[in-house]
Amino acid sequence: MQILMIHSDGLEFESKKPATKEREEEKSGKYGECIVVFTSVEKGDLKNKKEIIAQTVEEIKQYSSNVGCEDVVIYPYAHLSNELETPNGAMKVLDLMCDILDKTELNIERVPFGWYKSFSLSCKGHELSELSRRIRAGDGRVSTENVALSAEEKTKSEFCIMNPDGEIDELKESGAKTPLNVLIKYETKKDRTANEEPPHIKLMQKLELVDREPGSDAGNMRWYPKGTMIKRLLEKKVEKLVKKAGAMEVETPEIYDYAHPCLEEYLERFPARQYRVMSGEKPYFMRFAACFGQFLIARDAQISYKHLPIKYYELAHSSYRREKRGELAGLRRLRGFTMPDMHTFVKDLDQGLEEMSSQFSLSMEWMESLDVPYEAAMRVQKDFFEENKEFYKQIAKKLGRPMLLELFDERYAYFITKFEFNVLDTQGKAAALSTVQIDVENAERFEINYVDKDGKKKLPYILHASLSGSIDRNLYALLEEAAAKSRRGEKPSLPFWLCPTQIRLLPLSSEYVDKCSELAKELTGIGFRADIDDREEGLGKKIREGEKEWVPLILVIGEKEVEAEKYPIRVRNGEDFSADMKELIEIMTKMQENEPQRSLPLPERMSLRSKFRG
RNA sequence: GCCACCGUAGCUUAGCCUGGUAUAGCGGCUGAUUCGUAAUCAGCAGAUCGGGGGUUCAAAUCCCCCCGGUGGCUCCA
Incomplete structure (x- = not known):
């Protein structure tokens, strides 16, 4: 049961047309001072x-005595919940409830169930005039939410383009189909339809990287060795x-107390998005970001x-968001995901901007490693932009190409600017990866402060940064780019440093497997991932399968090679060449570009590998 | 939440409209083949046709309900 109580000077309503099959009698009415109880009967309420x-x-009695008004109007209102009871069930619950209320000292009026209604309501506007309550069975407690601020103020935003020279252009209506224009279209148009599944889903399965896990909730994946x-x-x-x-790595819990004073308020901004878990009788929620910790x-x-600045970093593995079913899409949007999350505490906005600028560079560095085309969007409150125009010009210059600029007049979230x-x-479809935001709200909410030169406690600003964005989504980006x-x-291919097999050695027949092992050992010794296709198959088939796995380099070894110590190398994206080991290592080192290394995720010999998916 | 589409061996899939317990390829297993840059040959095993109910002498096939997947939409008492 979800209720919203408004202490009002008057309510007037009129049934317009039927909204549900089962409904109460049509009715219109007008009341003077009263408490209007907007009520959503939720799934399971009938049972309990x-x-x-x-x-x-x-709750209603309590509220009535608090505001000193005994006239109560029960108003069936579906929009407080997205897990509604059936109409019949809801009516039953409302009937029973009104029966009980009738026996109290309160005067109960009812608005009919099952109609589209027009209404006008005037809210008194004092501190107690609005109160929302969620009532759940077995909770043993009632959670309170003050809805006054969630009035959904629609902020107005202006979109424009900022060029590397700092000049600002208006959005062009049509224009060429450049990636930036696609982003603009995505941001400004409502239509986001697609009728086929995104190609990365089939790819992640075929390549045996990631798969859905039927034994879990939707949006929680299993990662096979190569994907891992x-x-x-x-x-x-x-x-x-x-x-x-300069960040310090920390680790924080995955579950949090609903009742914690700081968190309670924070949660209001993310309604009904969490997984709930019970610890005995007490409910907790799974973190949806690493912020709280x-x-x-x-x-x-x-x-x-x-x-200052102080930086904490955590690889939030995992974070959980109970996204609506229809919102889930492969690795693009998940319910359980991995989020590298860094928070920077700075003493003032100048230091904040300085940090934002250097984190912008790091984010660019990230995107470069990924080798996937991207577009930047900068969002900022209008006044703030005017005061800091120079800063934004520098950022645009750093990016070196046009970026989308959104200027909003009212702050709709905790940040004053972000990219x-x-x-x-x-x-x-657009998907955000790297992001940095300057938070001007949460230091106060969480009572975070620092002691300044003058010995006084002050509130820092907080930068939320995910230099990469969700790791899962990065793989989505890589696979979509391949598609x-x-x-x-x-x-299609992956960046060399991310290929599960970087070079495959193919012995022409079983007598050359030993030679392959020898070469593999040399390559593995300096951190490359080399494997050997020692299966009893034809050369053609081995080549074909290597290509199907997107192996970037394939080296065949037969009699000639053993004698000459020079090897023919098949290159997936480029010209084939021939090299000895020293040259090969040089070339591979160049391809690796100083990126992180990791050993082979599967047995070196393909004859020892099991299939994960057929 | 609502709507649409989909659900047959580990994977991809034929059959479904016009009812008679199922087709093939890959993969797996066994054997033969020791091979020069995208699929060597043969044999064997493998499916209560997503689950439940109904209609029928008979259901993968027709009807109903449920579950799961994919995509889309959405705030309606």
Whole structure:
């Protein structure tokens, strides 16, 4: 049961047309001063009607005595919940509840169930005039939410383009189909339809990287060895970047108390998005980001202005968001995902902007490693933009190409400015990867402060940064880019440093397997991933399968090679060549580009590998 | 939440409209083959046709319900 109580000067309503099959009698009405109880009967309430109704009646009585008004109007209102009871069930619960309310000193009026209604309501607007309650069976407690601020103020945004020279252009209506234009279209148009599944889903399964896990909830994946390896490499790379930025790594819990004062308020901004877990009788929620854990650390820390900026980093593996079913899409949007999350505490906005600028560079470095085209979007409150125009010009220059600029007049979230890097997939959908935001709200909410020069406690600003964005989504971006390549007629591939097999050695017959082992050992010794296709198959088939696995380099060994110590190398994306070991290592080192390394995720000999998926 | 489409061996899939317990390839296993840059040959095993109910002498096939997947939409008492 979800209720919203408004202490009002008057309510007037009129039934317009039927909304549900089962409904009460049509009715219109007008009341003077009263408490309007907007009520959503939720799934399961009928089953637990006794407890639910008793609690709800208590809440209404309490509120009535608090505001000193005994006239109550029960208004069936579906929009407070997205898990509704059936109409019949809901009416039953409402009937029972009104029966009980009738026996109290309150005067009960009812608005009919099952109609589209027009209404006008005037809210008194004093401190107690709005109150929302959620009543759940077995909770043993009632959670409170003050809805006053969630009035959904629609902020107005202006979109424009900022060029590298700092000049600002208006959005052009049509224009060429450049990636930036696709992003603009995505941001400004409502239509986001696609009618086929994104290609990365089939790819992640075929390549045996990731798969859905039927034994879990939707949006929670299983990662096979090759996928896990890619994930770990990406994680290692982010870690390298945040360490470069000077962050300290921490680890924080995955479940949090609903009733914690700081968190309660925070949660209001993310309604009904969490997984709930019970610890005995007490409900907790799974974290949907690593913010809380790090904020709670900062809250207890003794911080001097001399320490700032301070950075905490955590690889939030995992974070959980109970996204609506229809919103889930492969690796693009999940319910359980991995989020590298860094928070920077700074003493003032100048220091904040300085940090934002250097984190912008690190994010660019990330995207470069990924080798996936991206577009930048900068969002900022209008006044703030005017005051800091120079800063934004510098950022635009750093990017070196036009970026989308959104100016909003009212702050709709906790940040005053932020940027993201978006990738555009083959369906023209945008997905944000790297992002940095300057938070001007949560230091106060979480009581995080530092001691300044003058000995006084002050509130820092907080930068939320995910230099990479969700790791899962990065793999989505990589696979979508590969799909885009094949659509352009190129061979799909991954960046060399992320290929599960970087070079495959093919013995022409079983007598050359030993030679392959020898070479593999040499390559593995300096950190490359080399494997050997020692299966009893024809050369043609082995080549074919190597190509199907997107292996970037394939080396065949037969009699000639053993004698000459020079090897023919088949290159997936480029010209085949021939080289001895020294030259080969040089070339591979160049391809590796100093990115993180990790050993082979599967047995070196293919004859020992099991299939994960047929 | 709602709508649409889908659900046949580990994977891909024929059959479904016009009812008679199922087709093939890959993969797996066994044997033969020791091979020069995208599929060597033969044999064997493998499916209560997503689950449940109904109609029928008979259901993968027709009807109903449920579950799962994919995509889309959405705030309606």
